[in-house]
Amino acid sequence: MPTPVMPTSRQADGPVSSAAVSAIGLRKSYGDKVVLDGIDLHIPAGSVFALLGPNGAGKTTTVQILSTLITADGGQAQVSGHDIAAEPQDVRASIGVTGQFSAVDGLITGEENMLLMADLHHLPRSEGRRVTAELLERFDLTDAAKKPAITYSGGMKRRLDIAMTLVGSPRIIFLDEPTTGLDPRSRHTMWQIIRELVTGGVTVFLTTQYLEEADQLADRIAVLNNGTIAAQGTAEELKRLIPGGHVRLRFTDPGAYQSAVSELREATRDDEALALQIPSDGSQRELRSILDWLDSTGIEADELTVHTPDLDDVFFALTGGTDKAQEAVR
Numbered sequence: 001m002p003t004p005v006m007p008t009s010r011q012a013d014g015p016v017s018s019a020a021v022s023a024i025g026l027r028k029s030y031g032d033k034v035v036l037d038g039i040d041l042h043i044p045a046g047s048v049f050a051l052l053g054p055n056g057a058g059k060t061t062t063v064q065i066l067s068t069l070i071t072a073d074g075g076q077a078q079v080s081g082h083d084i085a086a087e088p089q090d091v092r093a094s095i096g097v098t099g100q101f102s103a104v105d106g107l108i109t110g111e112e113n114m115l116l117m118a119d120l121h122h123l124p125r126s127e128g129r130r131v132t133a134e135l136l137e138r139f140d141l142t143d144a145a146k147k148p149a150i151t152y153s154g155g156m157k158r159r160l161d162i163a164m165t166l167v168g169s170p171r172i173i174f175l176d177e178p179t180t181g182l183d184p185r186s187r188h189t190m191w192q193i194i195r196e197l198v199t200g201g202v203t204v205f206l207t208t209q210y211l212e213e214a215d216q217l218a219d220r221i222a223v224l225n226n227g228t229i230a231a232q233g234t235a236e237e238l239k240r241l242i243p244g245g246h247v248r249l250r251f252t253d254p255g256a257y258q259s260a261v262s263e264l265r266e267a268t269r270d271d272e273a274l275a276l277q278i279p280s281d282g283s284q285r286e287l288r289s290i291l292d293w294l295d296s297t298g299i300e301a302d303e304l305t306v307h308t309p310d311l312d313d314v315f316f317a318l319t320g321g322t323d324k325a326q327e328a329v330r
């Protein structure tokens, strides 16, 4: 099946922006099971990239390969400009990884966890204390700093985990399912933290099963399924890949509605709401042609709204939803 891959960060008439992560043909198998079957990635520096996929799709495996925790069976990747196979130490020095494998030691306090991290990064003692205090404050953990981390809530542990990662001032952070299991408030706090990291120039590679999370945070999203990237692009580009998008015209005058109905025979009618739906991918080009056509036929709607499928629709279509939906992206 051909992969509907959207253009990457190549500007219309400029160079490719500098990549924080680039990968070509990454492959990984466990025994007979092919987990990654040729993954290509290009993630511009300073952006948020979300890798979406159902359970077992290979998201964590991708993060483990890119962060040099495991080796790929094939393909190449550069992280922060360093080859993951040839320069794993340089890769590790430039990244932070948090998520499913928490680095937090529950038996010591949050502050001690941070100071331990500062020691691992060989920060002088006074510098370690300064950075620790600053990060604990930033992540709203100052009050809990002297309590054992085992007493922290899930959200606090995640915040501590990210704070620990930031001790080393990484330029790229891998967040493996950063909000799984968090309540909505903690999830929103985490999103805010991630946005602030990006504002500070950090590149974020996040894996998630939450489509809303990808929609909220990511500049680009890739959907992983059956070992390959089924599609990638911005949330808007992905939503346009599947049918269901339409332009809705609403009228207040029944007479105007009736004449529109007789002109727009292809449109779906909603007589009760005096509204017509015209199928559309929501692209600027299509909208322009619909507007031109409405002008030429003298139809004037009181309200025009563009509806695109949401990411849930995209996810189901790309990762084994209905045959009809899968057919739509072929």
Ligand SMILES: Nc1ncnc2c1ncn2[C@@H]1O[C@H](COP(=O)(O)OP(=O)(O)OP(=O)(O)O)[C@@H](O)[C@H]1O
Residues within 6 Å of the ligand: 030, 035, 053, 054, 055, 056, 057, 058, 059, 060, 061, 062, 209
């Ligand atoms: N060390 C391993 N040995 C054997 N199989 C493995 C190993 N690690 C992962 N796998 C298998 O590889 C596949 C991909 O796993 P991975 O953890 O990357 O998926 P995932 O997309 O992160 O899933 P989830 O959303 O459930 O975390 C799964 O079928 C898993 O069972």
